[in-house]
Amino acid sequence: MTRPHEIEGDRRTDRPTLARRLSIRLFAITALAVMGAEIFIFVPSIANFRREWLETKLETVSVATLVSEFGENGVPLTPEQETELLRALDARLIAIRKPDSTRLLARVADLGTVDEQIDLPAEGMFEAVAAAFETLVWGGDRLLRLVGPIGDGSFAGEIVIDERPLRAAMLVYSRTILLLSLAIASFAGALVFGAISLFLLRPIRRMTGAMVRFAADPEDPARVIVPSRRQDELGLAERELADMQAILARTLREQRHLADLGLAVSKINHDLRNILASAQLVSDRLSDLPDAQVQRFAPVLIRSLDRALVYTQSVLAYGQAAESRPVRRRILLARLVDEIFEMQLVAPERRIELVNAVPPALEIDVDPEQFFRALSNLVRNAIQAVEGDDEAEALVRRVRVEAQAQADGGVRIAVDDTGPGLSDGARANLFKAFRGSTRAGGTGLGLAIAAEIVQAHGSRIRLCDTTRTGARFEIDLPGNSGAPAISPP
Template sequence: MTRATNEAKPREDTRPRFARRLSTRLFALTVVAVMGAEVLVFVPSIARFRLDWLQSKLETVSVATLMADFAEGGLLLSPDQESELLHALDARLIAIRRPGSTELLARAPDLVSVDEQVDLTKESRIDSVLAAFDTLLSHRPRTIRLVGAIGDGTMTGEIVFDEAPLRRAMLVNSRNILLLSLGIASFTGLLVFGAISLFLLRPIRSLTRALVRFGADPEDPSLILRPSGRSDELGIAERELAGMQGVLADTLRQQRRLADLGLAVSKINHDLRNILASAQLISDRLADVPDAQVQRFTPVLIRSLDRALHYTQSVLAYGRAAESRPVRRLTLLHRLVEDVFETQLVTPEQRIELVNGVDPKIEADLDPEQFFRALSNLVRNAVQALEGESGDAIVRRIAIFAEAPGDGLLRLVIEDTGPGLGPAARDHLFQAFRGSTRAGGTGLGLAIVAEIVKAHGGQIRLGASTTPGARFEIQLPGALPAPSGNS
């Protein structure tokens, strides 16, 4: 496992280009949102401005009625007076309608026709909005004839004028609204940006820098994020990230130690194979010794050395302690359990009872070498647990049973009367270096058992025992060629 270098520049990695920063996008989004709201306000606003302008234009006709009141006895305005009146009101025609009569006050000589007619008494709100945008978007000069109530509402005023002054006033008003909207949007965007940058973006940037620094050297505990103590969602994220970084750092350090351990084991394993080969040659010669005890234990010793030599060769071949695919053969399970018990070399002084409860007729389809190692690990753990028990009245028993519920399923039960497993061992059962069942153990034995059972397509679990001690249950689907009776 190679160690990551710490040559990265976290500030450059965590500070993207200005256009790609969250803060820039947030500011732009805020401005766009405020401008969109201002557009919604602008539509009725410009329509109201047009109506107010037209209404004020129409009210100027009331001024002209005063001049009409001076024209007593049918006295009409002179052409010069009409011209001055039209110029003062910026109009082309002025007329007043009274109940029962219509009075023309002034008219420009060059007025021939009008382009648009506007009757404020009949115009709806939608018509007003459409007419406002029609005026804004029109580029040709037009003449407008405007009709509406004036005074106390008993008279109707009529005025004809050029549309250009109205359009200029609406453009100026639109520009003012646009500038005001931009100012409001910018100010609001800055406020929102400042608040979110302080309470959101800055902590996120800190998290990003911490991730980049930790990624450069994840085994350095000093690079683990220190939570700020916030109580909101970001505070939870900081605490969870710090915890995850701690677990990851511990895991990486453990993996490094395992890699170093694997290299050391491979070197030791190479020399151990040569030693086992020499021991195998010597054990072969022991078979010629006529002593009865030697003749009894020599076959067991030879088989154990053969298995050890085969396993060390497998470790060297694969470069790691991994299980190869099982080579399944029909195996007498009862005899396999007997071999396991014989290799434990339990002495009478230990007073440990080994019970082989497997039916001698059961033939299981499995890899005998791998399952020999699996059962040996379980039995060895049980023997070590019972050796720590003192007292002549204590029952020391290790039993292995086989059950065949049907459909080719084989269930093996390995139980003992030892002290059982503690909470720490239960929480990390079958995990190497964490699931040890005794003080000073490595937990490799149970991890190997779990790997072998899994390679056979089975499962192993810690079963519930009615008596003190540990009870392991192994289930192997399809291990029985035909249903067999229980032991």
């Protein structure tokens, strides 16, 4: 099996290519977003540039109007002056439109056919945008007639021009806008790139490196990430990661200790089984002695040794998998409880009352040996709970086992005591081995074993909350085979 430290180097070198890095992608997305916004700005701005350029051309007609006035006073423009005027205005025809007449100021001899007439006051926004892109994309060779108000608006000017200067000016303007947009997009992308790298990617890389280092040796507490003091989402993620790594490291150490404990128990179990076998032979010989006291206690001793041998043979079953499948038999529950009480070594001076309140004729369908273990663990825990409280002589120390048939054909078995009850820590880890102990110094294995046996029988075990002192555990045996479950306290 591959160990974590064997793949650490591969993880560190498995970095995304430049094109797949998040920072590069964010830079490209930001730049494209800015360029897209600039396009929306460019569309109306190029139409406005065209309009302003054409209006400037119309304003030059005002100059020609002054020349026209001099012509009316007897100083007409010579052909050479008309040519110079048209060259200065870069036009082919200049005319003035009054309400009652139109006067031609200057024109070239080879005017040609006008391709398009532009009336600026009547041109809307959408028409201006369409005309601007038409000139920008397909224009350049057309002849335009431009008509619009000039001066104070009392008369209009008319001018015929080539489209090529207009298109050239629009291309220069578009190139300027493009270069400016690229500069803005690059700056915005670089700003986002730096911010993302500093505030997002660097902490993510730090957490990734911490995960890789932790995976190489999860049990080393020095490899748990040290959270920063950030109060944002990444700071919260670092703190949660640190908590998770600490819990995982502690859990792995506990699992390793449990594995070591299982190996030690296996070794002890091997030798203990041989010792118990020898003790069983001695107890068999003791049972042949005629002494009355020996004859009284010998059967109890023999049964105890027999069960101890069975337990040693099934110790590994709990650590490796689960209890063996129950071999069900019909038994009298009251007699089973009596046998459990006989096995409890309770000193008379402890004044602990063991009460068997099970109806004598009540039968249950369970595995006798397994259910003996389950109830024995519950009873032993109850006895230990009332034994530990020995401050006052007037205290009632009672362990009671009762059972009642249910309407659905099942049986409810209860084991309760008059002890101090369970602590919050025991309730939070109930039925968990080495965590759910009900007393100081306990292992919690008794409840874990009882819960596993009850589950194997398709039954439910739970801790009941009562208004009385002490603890009460209930086992619900179904009338027929049911799904195993453990109810929380």
